[in-house]
Amino acid sequence: MSAPSGGGASRDGYGAALLEMVGDDRVVVLEADLGKSTKSCMFRAEKPSHTVSLGIAEQNMMLVAAGMSTSGYIPFASTFAIFSERGFEQVRNGIARPNIVVHLCGSHGGIHTGTDGSSAQSIEDLAIYRTLPNMTVMHPCDDISAKALTLALRHHERPSYMRTARNKVSRAYTEESAAQLRIGKGHIHRTGDDVAIIACGVLLNEALDAAESLSQQGIEATVVDMHTIKPLDTELIVDLAKRCGAIVTAEDHSIIGGLGGAVAECIVSEYPVPVERIGVQDRFGESGGSDELLEMLHMKANDISKAAQRAISRR
Amino acid sequence: MAERGMGLDIAELEMMAKRCRRNIVRMVYGIGAGHPGGSLSAIDMLTGLYGHRLRVDTNDSTWGNRDRFIMSKGHASPGVYSILHERGFLTESDLWTYRKLGGSCQGHVDMKWCPGVDFSAGSLGMGLSFGIGCALAATLDDSDRTAWVMLGDGELQEGQIWEGVMAAVHHEIGNLNVIVDRNGIQNDDFCESQMRMFDVAEKFAAFGWAVMEIDGHDMQQVVNAIDWADQVIDGPACIVMHTIKGKGVSYMENNPKFHGAAPNEEQFNLAMEELS
Ligand SMILES: Cc1ncc(C[n+]2csc(CCOP(=O)(O)OP(=O)(O)O)c2C)c(N)n1
Ligand SMILES: [Mg+2]
Numbered sequence: 001m002s003a004p005s006g007g008g009a010s011r012d013g014y015g016a017a018l019l020e021m022v023g024d025d026r027v028v029v030l031e032a033d034l035g036k037s038t039k040s041c042m043f044r045a046e047k048p049s050h051t052v053s054l055g056i057a058e059q060n061m062m063l064v065a066a067g068m069s070t071s072g073y074i075p076f077a078s079t080f081a082i083f084s085e086r087g088f089e090q091v092r093n094g095i096a097r098p099n100i101v102v103h104l105c106g107s108h109g110g111i112h113t114g115t116d117g118s119s120a121q122s123i124e125d126l127a128i129y130r131t132l133p134n135m136t137v138m139h140p141c142d143d144i145s146a147k148a149l150t151l152a153l154r155h156h157e158r159p160s161y162m163r164t165a166r167n168k169v170s171r172a173y174t175e176e177s178a179a180q181l182r183i184g185k186g187h188i189h190r191t192g193d194d195v196a197i198i199a200c201g202v203l204l205n206e207a208l209d210a211a212e213s214l215s216q217q218g219i220e221a222t223v224v225d226m227h228t229i230k231p232l233d234t235e236l237i238v239d240l241a242k243r244c245g246a247i248v249t250a251e252d253h254s255i256i257g258g259l260g261g262a263v264a265e266c267i268v269s270e271y272p273v274p275v276e277r278i279g280v281q282d283r284f285g286e287s288g289g290s291d292e293l294l295e296m297l298h299m300k301a302n303d304i305s306k307a308a309q310r311a312i313s314r315r
Numbered sequence: 316m317a318e319r320g321m322g323l324d325i326a327e328l329e330m331m332a333k334r335c336r337r338n339i340v341r342m343v344y345g346i347g348a349g350h351p352g353g354s355l356s357a358i359d360m361l362t363g364l365y366g367h368r369l370r371v372d373t374n375d376s377t378w379g380n381r382d383r384f385i386m387s388k389g390h391a392s393p394g395v396y397s398i399l400h401e402r403g404f405l406t407e408s409d410l411w412t413y414r415k416l417g418g419s420c421q422g423h424v425d426m427k428w429c430p431g432v433d434f435s436a437g438s439l440g441m442g443l444s445f446g447i448g449c450a451l452a453a454t455l456d457d458s459d460r461t462a463w464v465m466l467g468d469g470e471l472q473e474g475q476i477w478e479g480v481m482a483a484v485h486h487e488i489g490n491l492n493v494i495v496d497r498n499g500i501q502n503d504d505f506c507e508s509q510m511r512m513f514d515v516a517e518k519f520a521a522f523g524w525a526v527m528e529i530d531g532h533d534m535q536q537v538v539n540a541i542d543w544a545d546q547v548i549d550g551p552a553c554i555v556m557h558t559i560k561g562k563g564v565s566y567m568e569n570n571p572k573f574h575g576a577a578p579n580e581e582q583f584n585l586a587m588e589e590l591s
Contacts, residue, residue, distance in 0.1 A: 033469060033502045033509050055472035055510025056439055056501065115348050115414035117422035119437025288416030
């Protein structure tokens with residue numbers, strides 16, 4: 001296993017990006033009593049004047065952010081991914097429908113969040129936010145890419161939802177490679193013609209490990225970090241389908257409706273090839289260590305390798 | 316037919332609360348995570364409820380006519396598990412499954428995993444509505460069973476709480492009682508800096524609830540308040556208990572850091588000394 005000590009958590013990247021925006025007086029940060037967890041506390045410490053505490057009241061936060069946005073501010077509002085869902089209808093009707101630029105960040109997403117248990121583990125956020133017209137939906141894998149993508153949001157003219165994760169994972173990016181990241185464009189980490197593994201978030205590392213072990217068996221995989229789930233990089237996906245003829249998706253999310261769902265939708269209508277989805281199999285999580293849970297739910301590198309072989313054999 | 320409470324006097328209840336405090340700190344220290352602060356502020360009331368009042372059947376945790384206890388601030392799960400152990404729903408070794416894979420003691424109280432838990436919580440603001448449903452069903456059933464809901468003071472910031480507060484009065488739900496753990500602290504900091512709550516008792520009273528304020532660490536007051544709430548039958552009753560978050564462990568008391576953090580080894584040993 002790659003040691004997480006040298007790694008970073010995507011939520012830290014979010015905090016670092018907010019901190020870098022303190023010089024822009026249009027940027028405002030909204031919190032719902034989870035600033036220490038989402039890392040918006042880093043901005044608060046530097047610029048309390050532009051940080052709004054709204055207490056444990058997520059629904060209220062959504063429309064406060066929308067109101068500030070229409071008055072010329074760029075709001076970054078955060079809570080846990082799961083508790084953002086408490087304000088889903090507020091986001092739908094009050095933000096996405098009028099296309100108001102509010103940047104929502106949901107931290108502690110996925111079962112990777114661990115011992116807090118199923119009530120805290122959002123495994124449906126990417127799916128539900130993706131259904132909203134006008135929304136951009138992202139899920140970066142590490143702190144460096146999360147920072148780059150958060151900074152890019154300052155100039156993004158649509159509402160967005162970004163999921164970040166609680167725990168550190170090995171970094172897949174350097175400052176230089178992260179500088180190439182563009183919202184809506186998948187990032188290729190490894191190239192091979194036998195199978196394409198399209199991953200996001202904390203499962204990108206597992207996908208890279210899977211590609212290594214597949215290579216030892218003579219199977220060469222392309223690995224893509226699909227940090228943006230919407231708008232989806234369909235051009236790249238169709239390209240991969242044509243080149244590899246078999247696709248595996250991997251995400252810390254339900255296999256229903258998230259990255260796997262989005263890729264499958266694209267593939268069935270554009271260029272049908274076998275698709276295998278790695279993710280949470282239509283069940284809730286439970287308390288446990290992150291790695292223990294990944295193992296129990298069949299979301300580790302070896303599960304991705306097996307899925308790759310299944311996809312290839314179905315070709 | 317199960318009895319009310321466990322037939323314990325005030326001194327025995329106080330002893331039980333102390334044993335619970337030790338187990339709360341042990342659970343959180345054992346896994347290196349969890350929520351000691353709001354468990355320690357709530358534990359005297361939990362002891363009063365289970366030791367003095369609630370009618371439950373440890374041989375049949377799903378007995379339909381049991382009183383319902385709804386821990387809406389589900390992160391205070393070590394408090395609930397420690398009292399469920401005292402009451403006989405959990406063995407001591409069950410407690411050490413706290414936050415572990417496959418354990419009955421999940422990170423947040425969960426009715427699917429733990430016998431004696433009536434509500435799966437963890438997302439704040441939901442328990443009062445659930446309690447109203449339980450109480451309305453009891454009335455339809457012509458049953459004398461009751462519903463008791465514990466809320467955090469930070470939790471009161473959720474809009475859904477006030478939807479429930481209105482509904483309980485509108486429907487004159489006399490078999491429903493709420494306890495607010497007024498410890499003055501939430502996740503990031505003191506309520507005073509996150510979202511000021513002002514006079515909580517006044518707020519409930521303004522909505523039409525019967526309200527009593529007590530010192531939530533005085534067992535005699537706790538027991539009296541429970542008996543008082545039981546007598547309020549023409550509408551919902553609210554006990555606002557003034558408490559100290561982290562009560563019983565010096566360095567945790569009134570310290571926002573121990574909302575959701577475990578003690579280190581040295582701190583753990585000190586806590587065990589203080590709670591001996
Ligand atoms: C809907 C929702 N938003 C946010 C959280 C995260 N959270 C967990 S505990 C907590 C603070 C709770 O404070 P309070 O209700 O006062 O509880 P206590 O002080 O008794 O521990 C927060 C914000 C949550 N569990 N649910
Ligand atoms: Mg509190």
